[in-house]
Amino acid sequence: MRVADAAGGRYVTARGRAAPPPGAGGPLVRYLVQVEEGLPITPRRFAAEVHRVLGDPRGWAARFQRVDRPPYAFRVALSSPDLTDRMCLPWRTGGRASCYNRFRRLAAINARLWGRGSPTYRGDIASYREYVINHEVGHALGHHGHAACPRPGEPAPVMVQQTLTLQGCRPNPWPALTGG
Template identity: 40%
Template sequence: MKPVAAVPYLAGVCLAAATVVALDVGLEARPATVTWPPSGVVPATSAPAPSSQRGAPTVDSLRSGADLPAGPAFPEQGAGTWHVVPPPGSARASGIAYSVEVEDGVVLPHGDDSFAAVVDHVLRHPRGWAGRHAFRRVGGDVEPELRIRLTSQRTARSLCGFELPYDTSCRVGSTVHLSSARWFRGAHTYGEDLRGYRVYAVNHEVGHFLGLGHEVCPADGSPAPVMMQQTLSVDNDGLASITTGSDQGVAIVPDGKSCTPNPWP
C-alpha cells in the first residue's frame, strides 16, 4: 500500500555537494532550510535560553511552555547513520511497510526494542491510524515505505531545523525522525505523562506521512487534534505567540480556545 501523497505545505531545501534537492518536510516547528548531510559530524546547536533569560514568562508559557522539560540525560549526538531494529517473527502480508530504526550512538536504557515496542503499539492500536490504514513492520531485508527513526538531539535539529528554538520531531519525505530530547523528556503540555507524549509524537509525524497538515484547537475544552503542534502548546493563544513570524502551514488565530492534550487521532 502506498502512502497518501504529502500535503505540499513546505518545500525544504537540502544542500549537498553543490546539488539543490527539494525535500518534502512535515514537522512541528517548520524550518527555513534543512541542510544534510553535514560535513563530518552534525554541528552542535546551542540550546534555547531558559524562559527566565528571555523575559518574564506569560501565563501561557507557564501553562504550556515549549521549552524542553527538565528530566533525565538523553543522547545529544549520534553518528548520523541508523540501524534497523529487527522485528519479532514474520511480517504481516499486507499494509504500509515500515521499519523501526535507531541512530548509531543512541543508547536506550532498556534497549532498542523498548522504542520499537511503543511504535508498534501506536501503529496497531484501533484508536490510531490503524483504523484507516494497515501497517506491517519489516526488517532490513525489505525496503520500507516508511522509516520511523529515533534520532539524537543534534541530528534532529540539523534535519528538522531549529528556526524556532525548541526541540521537535519531523517527517522528511518517507522518514519520521523522533527527537531523542523529546523521547526522553516529553513536553510541558503532557506533564508527567511521558508515554502519552510518545504516542502523540508517533501519531503526529505519521499523520504528516499520510498527507495531513497542522490543525489548531477547534473548541475550548475539547481534546487537541493529533495534528495540532502539541509539543509547543495546546491552546491557540500560546501557539500563535510561540510561532509568530514562522509559517506553520495553518492560520493560528489567538482566539482564547484551549484544548486538552490528546495523543490519538
C-alpha cells in the first residue's frame, strides 16, 4: 500500500459496532476506529483488522467493543505521516512512527508504516500491524512507558518501541507472550 505524506486531513469514522468475542474476559473497553480521508483503505476494512487484533486471546485482557459514537475510552485512527505528526504533538514522529496521544485519547497509526511495515519485522507486515495496534492500545490502557528487551534473543515485550529497535530481542506483536 503506497501512502503519500499527506491525505485529506480529516477522519472518517467506521460505522457500526462490533461486540467482544464470545468468552472474552476482563473489563469492557469501548473504542472507536477512524481512517483519514484519501488513504487507500476503507474505514470498514481497517476497523475489522483492529477488532480482530484486539479480540485475539494473545492480546490485552479486556473485552473490546467497537462503537461509532461516544462514549468511548479511546480512538484508533489510521493517519498519513503528516496527520500522524500533528495528532502526536507534542511528540514529534518525523513521519517515522505511530503514537498514542493521551490528551486526544488517540492511537494514531502511521499509514505508511501500516502499508510497508517496519525493517525490524523483516517484511512480516501482518505481524507488524498486530504489534503496532497492541503497542499503541497498550498506551491507551495505561502502559505509558516503554519497556526494554529483557535478554537478547527473547521475544520483545509489546511495549518495546519495536518500530525503531528490538534492542536485541525478537519481534513480538502480542502482550500475552511476554506479560505486557
